[in-house]
Amino acid sequence: MSEGPARAPDRVYCAYVFDLDGTVYLGDELLPGAKRLIEGLRAGGRAVRFVSNNATQDPEQYADKLSGLGLETSVEEVVSSIVVTTRWLLDNAPDAVVFAIGEEPLQRALGEAGIRMSSDPAEIDVVIASYDRSFHYRKLQIAFDAIWFHRRARLIATNPDRFCPLPDGRGEPDCAAITAAIEACTGARAEQVLGKPSSAVLDAALDGLGLDAEDCMMVGDRLSTDIRMGLDAGMATALVLTGDTKLDDLEQSDPHDRPHFVVQRIDELVPEGLWAELDPERSGAA
Numbered sequence: 001m002s003e004g005p006a007r008a009p010d011r012v013y014c015a016y017v018f019d020l021d022g023t024v025y026l027g028d029e030l031l032p033g034a035k036r037l038i039e040g041l042r043a044g045g046r047a048v049r050f051v052s053n054n055a056t057q058d059p060e061q062y063a064d065k066l067s068g069l070g071l072e073t074s075v076e077e078v079v080s081s082i083v084v085t086t087r088w089l090l091d092n093a094p095d096a097v098v099f100a101i102g103e104e105p106l107q108r109a110l111g112e113a114g115i116r117m118s119s120d121p122a123e124i125d126v127v128i129a130s131y132d133r134s135f136h137y138r139k140l141q142i143a144f145d146a147i148w149f150h151r152r153a154r155l156i157a158t159n160p161d162r163f164c165p166l167p168d169g170r171g172e173p174d175c176a177a178i179t180a181a182i183e184a185c186t187g188a189r190a191e192q193v194l195g196k197p198s199s200a201v202l203d204a205a206l207d208g209l210g211l212d213a214e215d216c217m218m219v220g221d222r223l224s225t226d227i228r229m230g231l232d233a234g235m236a237t238a239l240v241l242t243g244d245t246k247l248d249d250l251e252q253s254d255p256h257d258r259p260h261f262v263v264q265r266i267d268e269l270v271p272e273g274l275w276a277e278l279d280p281e282r283s284g285a286a
């Protein structure tokens with residue numbers, strides 16, 4: 001095996017993109033060191049962003065959850081797959097008529113972005129597959145008619161996840177199940193699967209910051225999504241061992257998904273000797 005990842009970075013980056021579950025919190029509790037790290041980074045003028053693949057929750061809900069856990073967070077700091085999907089449509093198919101198989105927060109965000117929505121298969125240009133706990137046969141029929149019968153609609157998916165883990169160890173079928181149902185009957189393939197590890201997530205998260213990828217760090221608990229995405233973007237990557245990936249998994253993982261850094265606690269991402277750099281008085285940062 002090649003040389004293993006370094007434990008902790010030797011610099012402070014300009015921006016940090018954090019996965020949420022297993023990285024910043026677990027269920028309904030902040031993970032040890034999360035508040036110290038994130039508040040320290042902000043105090044030192046570093047940009048902080050949170051990313052999630054869950055399309056049933058909008059940024060307001062995540063910001064409220066984080067604030068409720070004691071980590072004050074603004075909506076602008078959160079990029080969920082709802083944000084990524086809305087942005088993709090505005091950039092790539094701004095005039096499209098859209099049929100979204102997804103829950104209310106997704107429908108609301110698309111409507112607020114001025115995207116035209118329809119359930120008439122004869123006028124649908126884009127079908128969006130998403131995590132939808134009110135999925136039923138009629139929605140599948142509309143997608144089928146728009147894609148197969150009328151031969152006009154493109155298919156995209158909000159995220160690639162097969163299931164969404166629940167705190168009790170169970171799970172719920174996620175977007176991949178809906179995407180597969182549409183692909184199975186139409187023979188179409190989703191031309192875009194947004195959410196991590198798509199580069200569209202980091203494009204949205206880092207938009208407007210004007211930073212080079214090598215000055216930004218991606219932090220997460222999953223190798224094939226969080227870490228893969230950061231590596232593909234040319235960012236520094238750090239795995240925290242507080243979630244999905246254990247040290248054993250790391251040793252057996254695909255060498256192409258290995259992070260630059262591995263830490264037990266998230267606040268180890270700033271080594272003790274570098275915390276002074278985050279002091280606003282000393283660094284002069286806003």
Ligand SMILES: [Mg+2]
Nearest residue numbers: 019021022221
């Ligand atoms: Mg996670």
